[in-house]
Amino acid sequence: MKLLRLGAPGSERPAVLADDGRTYDLTGVTRDIDGAFLATDGVERARTALRAGTLPALNTEGERVGAPVARPGKVVCVGLNYRDHAAETGAPVPERPVVFMKDPGTVVGPHDTVLVPRGSHKTDWEVELAVVVGRRARYLDGPDAAADVIAGYAVSNDVSERAFQLELSPQWDLGKSCETFNPLGPWLVTADDVPDPQTLGLRLSVNGVQRQNGTSKDMVFPVAHIVWYLSQYMVLEPGDVINTGTPAGVALGLPGTPYLRAGDTVELEIDGLGRQRQTFEDA
Numbered sequence: 697m698k699l700l701r702l703g704a705p706g707s708e709r710p711a712v713l714a715d716d717g718r719t720y721d722l723t724g725v726t727r728d729i730d731g732a733f734l735a736t737d738g739v740e741r742a743r744t745a746l747r748a749g750t751l752p753a754l755n756t757e758g759e760r761v762g763a764p765v766a767r768p769g770k771v772v773c774v775g776l777n778y779r780d781h782a783a784e785t786g787a788p789v790p791e792r793p794v795v796f797m798k799d800p801g802t803v804v805g806p807h808d809t810v811l812v813p814r815g816s817h818k819t820d821w822e823v824e825l826a827v828v829v830g831r832r833a834r835y836l837d838g839p840d841a842a843a844d845v846i847a848g849y850a851v852s853n854d855v856s857e858r859a860f861q862l863e864l865s866p867q868w869d870l871g872k873s874c875e876t877f878n879p880l881g882p883w884l885v886t887a888d889d890v891p892d893p894q895t896l897g898l899r900l901s902v903n904g905v906q907r908q909n910g911t912s913k914d915m916v917f918p919v920a921h922i923v924w925y926l927s928q929y930m931v932l933e934p935g936d937v938i939n940t941g942t943p944a945g946v947a948l949g950l951p952g953t954p955y956l957r958a959g960d961t962v963e964l965e966i967d968g969l970g971r972q973r974q975t976f977e978d979a
Contacts, residue, residue: 697743698883698970699729699848701762702754705805708762711754712742713883720751729884730766731935734830734847739886762805764850764884765828768937771798771878772926773854775868777916777941784949793917793925798854798939799873806881806972810855811979812958813874818858819956819976822942823900823908823964825893826852827919828884833932842923845932848886849893851966853879853900853974854939858948858955875979880937882970890968893919898943900964902956908964910943 700719701708710722710729725745726733733739745751775794776782782789804810812819830847855878861871890896893912900908912918917925922940926932947953956962958978965971 697886697889699742700764700881700883701729701766702756702759703762704760705762712746714746719754719756720746721754722751728766729764731769731933735934739847760805761807761882763803763880764882765935765937768800768803768935769933771800771803771937771939773798773872773939774917774922774941778910778914778943779916780914780944781942781949784944789916793922796868796872798878802873802876802878803880804876804878806851806879807974808876808879810876810879810974810976812956812976813857813979816857817955820856820858820947821900821902821956821962822854822856822946823898824852824854824939824942825896825898825912825966826850826880827923827938827940829932829936830934832934833923833927836924836927839920839924842920845923846887848884849890849969850880850884851964851969851972852939853962853964853972854942879972879974885969897967900945900962902962903960908943908945914943915941
């Protein structure tokens with residue numbers, strides 16, 4: 697099932713995209729698609745209502761698509777999680793997941809404008825598979841327990857300012873948490889519709905030129921391991937987002953490739969999870 701949110705920023709309404717290609721209103725089921733919705737079996741309620749045929753259809757022409765999850769409590773990221781990406785940046789393949797946090801306020805819609813920060817010279821792109829948490833998770837017994845706490849998956853663009861990230865601080869947060877730096881969506885695809893998250897193709901192009909073309913099977917640490925590992929060090933709450941890393945093809949790893957500037961357009965997609973398109977503007 698594909699869950700989404702439609703409308704102006706701050707006024708989005710919940711909806712579901714059905715297999716027949718039509719979009720249906722979920723406001724009779726929930727006020728929003730957020731942590732509370734996920735934690736209280738909201739996905740099953742939405743599925744039941746869709747099957748019953750009781751949801752009103754929506755005309756989505758001209759509607760803005762927001763991030764499919766409202767107000768995530770935290771965005772946790774895993775860096776250098778594809779062997780080819782680690783190699784292109786000159787970093788060794790990590791022995792343990794490289795974990796950093798991203799300001800949840802960076803999350804915007806999949807087609808929203810992304811702002812190039814003031815003073816930026818190295819704004820970069822990263823197509824990533826995002827995991828959305830659906831159940832509280834602390835000290836999971838092992839990776840096999842991860843499936844029970846995953847609500848679903850989405851496309852994420854972990855936009856990064858490399859000079860801020862790597863030259864201004866020993867931590868990465870400055871280059872990861874700039875305004876609008878995490879387009880998410882268009883959909884939250886529920887876990888039952890993604891039977892194997894390690895078989896998904898990820899692609900990204902800049903101004904029509906393909907830069908990234910990878911597959912999640914090349915992750916150093918697969919999704920189940922990441923969720924289990926994080927639960928040993930922090931409590932994962934419903935609605936939290938986990939960005940699981942990016943394949944090779946970022947500007948940082950392509951000498952001579954220009955970084956993003958105002959007017960550039962980025963398009964990205966993951967198999968079965970939809971497409972994004974952003975135009976960049978100066979902040």
